[in-house]
Amino acid sequence: MIGKGHSEVLPIMVAAGLSSTHLKVADLDRIGVVIGPGAFAGLRVGLAFARGLCLGTKARAFGVTSLQALAAGVEPHDVIAPIFDARRGQVYAALFDGAMTEVLAPFVATPEVAARKLCTHAGIILAGSGAMLVSPYVTAPHAISNVRRIDPAAIARLARAAPTPTVPPAPLYLRAPDATPLSPSLFRESGAP
Secondary structure, eight states: OOSSOHHHHHHHHHHHHHHHHTOOGGGOSEEEEEEESSOHHHHHHHHHHHHHHHTTSSOEEEEEEHHHHHHHTSOOOSEEEEEEEEETTEEEEEEEETTOOEEEEEEEEOHHHHHHHHTTSTTEEEESTTHHHHGGGOOSOEEEOSOOSOOHHHHHHHHHHSOOOSSOOOOOOSSOOSOOOOSSOTTSOSSOO
């Protein structure tokens, strides 16, 4: 967990990274950014920051799903199931083969339902903060990786290998936001002044 908000910490982290590599923002040509699934605010901040870095430079933003980035940090395996705890009794999950080709698109489900969707392959390896939530429901032989978080180097590798996008990256939300407007809202047309 970070003590400050993402918008306060992210510029400091990027500045430190650039300083340690002796690079300038103008030297960047590809910027990898996680598009989700994940926390609503964190995704928005990350995407806005990546797009801001691209303004006025030759850099392009390349979106990478959080699940693909997690899978890319796991030791090579035939089938990798990256799984994040999505809270509220749910997980975000997907399946990738050893070449990081998506076998099953990202989805959100309860751990039990996720296990049924993921267990189409024997010898699967589970990774991420949700692996222990899903594992009790997996009936096929499987292993659990000790990789729990995304390695920033994996994002960089995926962005470097990705084809040039035709549109800027957009957030991947798999469920509705937790925050909803109050009723009645000042922003709804209801005949109010």
